Structures are given as C-alpha cells and as structure tokens.
Amino acid sequence: MAACVLCWRAARLRSLPNWRKSFTKAQHIRSKDDITDQEEKEVLHHQESSFHGGYRLHYNPLPYHRSAWNSNSRRQTDNDVEDDQCLTAKAPSLWQQGSHYSVCTSRHLSTSKNTLLELAFNKVPEPERPSALQHRNKNPESPDVKVDPRAFLKCRPEYASVALDLTSRPHPVEWVDVLPLLQKVSVLKGKMKPIDVSEFFKELSKLHPDKLPLLKRDQRFIMLLRYSVQHLRHFSVPQLLEVLESFVWLEIPSSHTVLGVYEAELCRRANQMSLHQMLLAADLWRCIRRQIPQFLQRLHDSFNQHLGQVGVPELVQMIYIIGEGRHCPKDLIRSLEQLLLRHLHHLHPEEIGTVCLGLFKSQTSISEGALTCIVDGALSLVTEMSDFAVANVMKYLRFSYLFHRPWLEAMAQEVPRRAHGMAVQGLMHLALTCSALHYRNDSILTAIAERIPPLVPHCRSKDSCKLLWAFGTLGFLPSQNPSFYPSLTESLRQRKAEFQHYPEHLLTGLLGLAFVSQFPEDLIALALSPDFVSLALKSTHLELKKDLFTLDGAVALELPRWTGPRLSPKFREEVAEMLWKFMQSAMCQKPEVLEAESALQDLLGGEKFVCKRMILPHTRSIDLEVHLDSSGQPIPVNPPVIERHKSFWICSVTSQKLQPNLELLGLHAMKRRQLKMAGYRVVELNLQEWMPLLRKRRTEKLAYLHCKIYESL
Known part of the structure; x- marks a missing residue:
C-alpha cells in the first residue's frame, strides 16, 4: 500500500553653582595604545587633584581606532543595520571602551546668565558612536x-x-x-x-x-x-x-x-x-x-x-539622509516616488545605488511599477556601476521581493566578473538576495563560493551564518565546492563567543547547513545545550522557538545515533501546538489547500481517505496524507495501527511561489528528504500548476490529482 500527503509550507536645569562644580572633568577620544605611561600618570594626577573653583566639562567619547574592532565585538559598522531586514537577523553592536581624561579650566569662564551653557555641560552623555569620517x-x-x-x-x-x-x-x-x-x-x-x-x-x-x-x-x-x-x-x-x-x-x-x-x-x-x-x-x-x-x-x-526646487542632487541627497536616519514619513513617499520617476533617466550609476540603499535602510516601499523602472534604469548602466551600487540594488530587490528577471540574469554575468574583488559583506548581500527571491544560478553561487574561503578570517559570525543560510536555502551542495561549507563552519567555531550576544546567528547558520545535510555536531551540541536554549529564549524581540524546534527535529531524524542535548519533550509539544494553531487559522484556510483537500476526498472516496495534519511539525507545514495499497487502492488513513507492509506516500503542494527554473529550496527541500527517511514517498504539486486549476472545472482538478498520484506509483 502507499500513502500520499499534500504539504504546504508556512509562509522591529541645574543651578549655576551645581554647573560650576561639574565643569572640571573632560574625557577625550584617544586609543590606549596612544597614551604613554607618563601621560597616564599626569591624567591620574589631574583627576585626583582638587582645583578650587574649577569646572567640569563632561563628555564620554569612545576610541575610534581600529583596535576597537575585535572578534567579540558588540557593535559593528553602521552599515550593518541594513543587513538585518532578512532572516530575522537583528542589528548588532560593538563593545567599545572609553579612555577617560580630566582637564581643568579656569573658573573665570563662568557667567551667571548662560542657561544654554549650563544645559550643555550638565547633560549626561550618551553612549558613543564612531564618526563617519573615521570609518x-x-x-x-x-x-x-x-x-x-x-x-x-x-x-x-x-x-x-x-x-x-x-x-x-x-x-x-x-x-x-x-x-x-x-x-x-x-x-x-x-x-x-x-x-x-x-x-x-x-x-x-x-x-x-x-x-x-x-x-x-x-x-x-x-x-x-x-x-x-x-x-x-x-x-x-x-x-x-x-x-x-x-x-x-x-x-x-x-x-x-x-x-x-x-x-x-x-x-x-x-x-x-x-x-x-x-x-x-x-x-x-x-x-x-x-x-x-x-x-x-x-x-x-x-x-x-520646496518640491519645485528639487533636482537630482537634492533628491538623491534627501534619500541618502532618509536612509541614514532609518525612517521615511509616509507623507513623503509619494513625493519621492514621483520625483524619482521624473529624474530617473538623469541619474548616474552610483546615484541609483544610493537611492536603492536609502530606500532599503529606511524600509520604504514604493510601487512595483516605480521599482521596476528604477531597476530597469540600473540594468541599462550595470556595467558602469560599482560593486557597492550593484549590491545596493540587490538589497532593495530583497526587501521588495521583486523578481526582476533581466536584472538577475545580468547578475549571472556580472557577479563572476566582480566577485574576486569584492569584500565579504557585498558577497553576502548578493547571495542573500538570490536566496530571498529563490533565484538559483550556479554561475553566481560558484563565483561567490570560490571567493569566500580566503576571506573567512575577515567574516563576522553574522556574515558566515547568513552565507550558510543563503547557500543552504538555494540547495548549493557541498560537492560543488569542497572548501566552502567547511571554511564557514570553522569560522563559526572560531567565533563562538559572539553567539552569546547573537544566538540567532548560530541558529541561522546551522539551519542553512541542515538544509544541505550538514550537521557539525559540536556546534549543534552548543545550540541545543540548556544554557544556550535559555539564552535564546530570553530574547524578547526575536522568536527563536521555531528555529530551535526545527534544528532539534532535523537532528532527531538525520542523526539517529545522536547522544547530545535535545530540547525537552514539554518544549517540543509547546512549539508543535503553537505551530498547529497557526496552521489551522492561516494555512488550513487558504483556498488552494481547501480545494486540494476536497478534490482528494472526491478522488479517493470520502473524508476517511484524507488526513490533514503536520507529519513533521518541525518543518512548519501541513500535510494532506493519503494511504494507498500496493495495487493503488485507497485505504482509510485514520486507523492508529498501519500494517507494516504498507508504504506511505506524500503529495506535497508548496504555497511558495517558485521560479520556473527552481521547484525545491531550503526548508521545503529538507522536509522532502526527511519525509523519505521516515518512509514516505513525496509527490510535488507545484503551486504555479495548481493555482490556475482553482478556476477550472472539478473534472480537470481531479484529473490533475489522479495523474500526479498514480503516475508516481
């Protein structure tokens, strides 16, 4: 007997005397490496000395020097924030330490009427950020x-x-x-x-x-x-x-x-x-x-x-400022869109890149027609664009989920030409966009994979994990580049300390590896350890339960001899129940799911022959399960005990829109592999094939399902 199941994937004022007392101390920007022992002694002397009637000027800068950047950094460059709109990765930060100095000035500088001055020098300083000039x-x-x-x-x-x-x-x-x-x-x-x-x-x-x-x-x-x-x-x-x-x-x-x-x-x-x-x-x-x-x-x-005064420089600079401020007022979006369309043909290549970056950083959505025009303009200038500008166009495509085929096909030519001279972040953004748009092109992936291993020492954990996710989602197999996955996996081992601050990055990387059947046991043991799980669950702005659940479920199926840590049964039950409730309220109510369930019942003889459930809850999707015997006759699904000689078949319908040259990626591909390991056979009903049939006659739907199921026998 055989069983079939249809699967759907489930688709951030003091007084003058007080001011006088507070004007004696000043803190200056200087790296510790620049301070001699004698200078330190002098500074300490100034700090310990009592100056009668002195004043203190407070500010709290932090060193801008390259020595402040380290592998355990808590804050990364300002541009990093733009990366974090995909894969639920959040903006990181860098630990920096300030060097404090005291400087005295004469009390004769005071004035009893200078309220602004009092406010300025009594205000508590904010945490320091590096200047754009220095970076x-x-x-x-x-x-x-x-x-x-x-x-x-x-x-x-x-x-x-x-x-x-x-x-x-x-x-x-x-x-x-x-x-x-x-x-x-x-x-x-x-x-x-x-x-x-x-x-x-x-x-x-x-x-x-x-x-x-x-x-x-x-x-x-x-x-x-x-x-x-x-x-x-x-x-x-x-x-x-x-x-x-x-x-x-x-x-x-x-x-x-x-x-x-x-x-x-x-x-x-x-x-x-x-x-x-x-x-x-x-x-x-x-x-x-x-x-x-x-x-x-x-x-x-x-x-x-002043819209009448806005030309290209004013427009581009405004979008740049909006991006750096990470916010665009709703009442400004329409004006910006109209101005962009008016001036589009006058934009230089780098200006188009800046426009895309500003819109991406500010998370500003414009109409699909306007965005298509912008990317068309970029395509006409793509050979003149810098690598940075090209990556910016890709970022905005990722944010907008616009599948612009001519641009992506151009990337198949441009990325191999450019990859050898690009840095890690740019390459990561290219791969991440292809992943988000479900566009797999081996020319692009191979060029990036060849460039990455030499750059691994310069990868942050964030870069490594997102690259692993992107390549894993796109189904880039380890055999296609033997050094790609091992080099990035080793970089995760070298940067374990960073995961104490960013547990989501480790889970992102490990899931990307799991998609292509890679399971580094030492890192998995870390991710599923009680301490790490507790750390991950403390994050209030991230929902990491599902990622932990998915990793744990994959380990259970693909590492049957695993003796390392696992999630508790209570935790697994809690997340499975949460996912099922979501599926019932969302996925189970979608027209394509309801119609497939109903048509299968008609095809096989009634409700008892079709069971809608989550066979593998950790894959976050529902299934329509049917049982067939060896002669192709349907058997009721519901009996709790199934005869051992009967095989299980799964018919999978993905709810994601796949591009024609693809069909399975990431989580869905891993699910199909694991269903086969569990003894099921899988038949895929492409959403692009099934959706048009919803408007057809019932007989056409039944004929399609009959063909899909019985041809797989």
Whole structure:
C-alpha cells in the first residue's frame, strides 16, 4: 500500500553653582595604545587633584581606532543595520571602551546668565558612536577592499552645497601652527565675537588628525567650546554650519553635550534655513553620527514645501539622509516616488545605488511599477556601476521581493566578473538576495563560493551564518565546492563567543547547513545545550522557538545515533501546538489547500481517505496524507495501527511561489528528504500548476490529482 500527503509550507536645569562644580572633568577620544605611561600618570594626577573653583566639562567619547574592532565585538559598522531586514537577523553592536581624561579650566569662564551653557555641560552623555569620517573607506571584513558609501557625491559638483565631501579634508597643519590660535583664545576670552569663534574652529580643524587628542585636552580648546555655546544665538546660519563642519574634522564625539545645544539651535532656526542649508546640516550631523530625529522631521517638512526646487542632487541627497536616519514619513513617499520617476533617466550609476540603499535602510516601499523602472534604469548602466551600487540594488530587490528577471540574469554575468574583488559583506548581500527571491544560478553561487574561503578570517559570525543560510536555502551542495561549507563552519567555531550576544546567528547558520545535510555536531551540541536554549529564549524581540524546534527535529531524524542535548519533550509539544494553531487559522484556510483537500476526498472516496495534519511539525507545514495499497487502492488513513507492509506516500503542494527554473529550496527541500527517511514517498504539486486549476472545472482538478498520484506509483 502507499500513502500520499499534500504539504504546504508556512509562509522591529541645574543651578549655576551645581554647573560650576561639574565643569572640571573632560574625557577625550584617544586609543590606549596612544597614551604613554607618563601621560597616564599626569591624567591620574589631574583627576585626583582638587582645583578650587574649577569646572567640569563632561563628555564620554569612545576610541575610534581600529583596535576597537575585535572578534567579540558588540557593535559593528553602521552599515550593518541594513543587513538585518532578512532572516530575522537583528542589528548588532560593538563593545567599545572609553579612555577617560580630566582637564581643568579656569573658573573665570563662568557667567551667571548662560542657561544654554549650563544645559550643555550638565547633560549626561550618551553612549558613543564612531564618526563617519573615521570609518570612511575602512572595511573591517577585508582590508584590501575599500568601499565608499558616499561615492555618489563625486557625480556632480552641485552636491557641494548639500553635503560634505569627506575626501576633501583641509590640508593638515602641525601642532606648532595652532598654538598661536589657542593663545588668542586665552587672551580674548569673553571679548570673542561670533566671527572669531567660527574662524578659530575653522583654523583648528586643519590640525593633523594625529594631534587631535592633544588639542582636545587643551583647556583653551575647552574654553573655545564654551564660548561657542555662549555666542550660539548670535551666529548666522552659515556660521553655524561652518562650526558644525569644523566639528566633523575635529572628530567631536557624537555624545559630546555641546552638540545637544547646537542641535536645539538648528531646530529653532529651521524655518530660517533654505532647503540646501537643511540638507547640508543633516549631512554634517550624519558625518558626526549623531541621531537628530527632531531636525530630520523639520527637514522632511521643508522638503515637501520646496518640491519645485528639487533636482537630482537634492533628491538623491534627501534619500541618502532618509536612509541614514532609518525612517521615511509616509507623507513623503509619494513625493519621492514621483520625483524619482521624473529624474530617473538623469541619474548616474552610483546615484541609483544610493537611492536603492536609502530606500532599503529606511524600509520604504514604493510601487512595483516605480521599482521596476528604477531597476530597469540600473540594468541599462550595470556595467558602469560599482560593486557597492550593484549590491545596493540587490538589497532593495530583497526587501521588495521583486523578481526582476533581466536584472538577475545580468547578475549571472556580472557577479563572476566582480566577485574576486569584492569584500565579504557585498558577497553576502548578493547571495542573500538570490536566496530571498529563490533565484538559483550556479554561475553566481560558484563565483561567490570560490571567493569566500580566503576571506573567512575577515567574516563576522553574522556574515558566515547568513552565507550558510543563503547557500543552504538555494540547495548549493557541498560537492560543488569542497572548501566552502567547511571554511564557514570553522569560522563559526572560531567565533563562538559572539553567539552569546547573537544566538540567532548560530541558529541561522546551522539551519542553512541542515538544509544541505550538514550537521557539525559540536556546534549543534552548543545550540541545543540548556544554557544556550535559555539564552535564546530570553530574547524578547526575536522568536527563536521555531528555529530551535526545527534544528532539534532535523537532528532527531538525520542523526539517529545522536547522544547530545535535545530540547525537552514539554518544549517540543509547546512549539508543535503553537505551530498547529497557526496552521489551522492561516494555512488550513487558504483556498488552494481547501480545494486540494476536497478534490482528494472526491478522488479517493470520502473524508476517511484524507488526513490533514503536520507529519513533521518541525518543518512548519501541513500535510494532506493519503494511504494507498500496493495495487493503488485507497485505504482509510485514520486507523492508529498501519500494517507494516504498507508504504506511505506524500503529495506535497508548496504555497511558495517558485521560479520556473527552481521547484525545491531550503526548508521545503529538507522536509522532502526527511519525509523519505521516515518512509514516505513525496509527490510535488507545484503551486504555479495548481493555482490556475482553482478556476477550472472539478473534472480537470481531479484529473490533475489522479495523474500526479498514480503516475508516481
């Protein structure tokens, strides 16, 4: 006898005296490697000394130097956040340690009327973020590959009025050249005018970057910061922007309390600023890496009010800023879409990449027609696009789930040509998009697989796990590249510590391996250990129960001699029940499922010959199970005891839309393999074949099902 089952896959103000007491301590950006023992002693001496009537300037920067990046990092680059909209991977962060210094300044700087100043220097500092300037062209994954996310600014000279070119740093001067300026600051003191303050900052910003830590602990520089706040309301808008630009070159940390006062002043002046000035201000804040939601809201309002002034540079820069702010107001989406369609044919290759990245980072959905036009435009320029721009187009396709066949076919030509010069992150995004769109092309996968093993030392656990997931989902077999899976699996072993912070990454990688029958037992033992399971379940923003359940079920079937840890029976029952309730309320009610169940009952002779259930609950899908004897006669499914000589057949209908050149991927392919291991035979009913039949006559549906089931005998 035989049994058949139809399966469906189941488809984030203090007082002046208090201020005086709090103005004695300042903390500066400096790597520990840059501090000599003598300097440390001097710093400690300053910290322990009591200065009568001193003041404290509080800010809490963290070192920006490459030494802060390590394999156990808690925060990764800002661009990493964009990766995390797929596979439920969430934005990571990097542990960084601050070096604290104390700097004294004279009590004569005080003024009893400067409320803004009190607010600035009494505010508790926020955790530090690295500046965009210091991470420009630094790629932690692959030091020999440089990526500039702001390369689009080179496309047109007009960008100079709305953005800062970080490659055009002022010609550096030495420490001896700025000493006279600092001396002027100490002489002028309260006699400084706004123009003096802005000019001092402009000249000091030319100091060689290596000497910036020395400047920041100079009490005359602290004095200048204080007077800049005192004169803040007297600055013209151009002077404000000039000082803000100086802060970029001076690498003022984003948590510095003085920036809060500048932000408030720029928000207050928003109505006095032109669209270009607001775009430039937003870009300068971006270079400082300070979050400015209130100012961005004013920029959004201003943009909607000045649509007639928006050309290509303003449009692209606005989308870039929206992406970096991770938010696009709903009332702005329609305007952006119309402007994009109007200017599309004038966009340069890098500008198209920036548009796609901005829309991706801000999770902004535009119409399918508009997106298709954008990708068509990218396709016409694809050979001129940088690797970074190509990856950005792929990211937005992944977010939008748009299957743009001509573009993907072009990738089959471009990726093999580009892969050898790409870094890990770009390659990961290419693979992840192909996975999300269920587009398997061996030219693309082979080129990526050949490039990855040499780059494994530069892979974060996040990169390795997402690559494993993507390749596993696409059914790229280990035999197709013998070093690909072993090298990435070994990288997971080298970075086990990272999974204490990101348990979801380990589960992502192990499931990707399970899809292609790879089961590294040491890593599985870690993932199913009580401590790791407890850690994974503590995550309130992630639902990892199903991933744990799927991994555990796969181990039970494919590693029958497994003696390592397993999930408790209670846990398995709880998740299975949760999944079944979901299936009953969602998948079981879909027209294609109901119609298949009804047609099978008519074909085989009644309800008793068809059973709808989850045969393998860990595969997260329902099944329509039927039993046939060796002569093809249907047998009731419900009897609890089935004769041993009877075989079980499964007819599987996937609810996912598969592309014509594919049919089984990832979880569904693993399910089919495991059903066969459990003694079932599987017949696949392609959704693209079955759905059109829902509109046909009953006889056509029965004929189709009869053919599928009995031809498999």
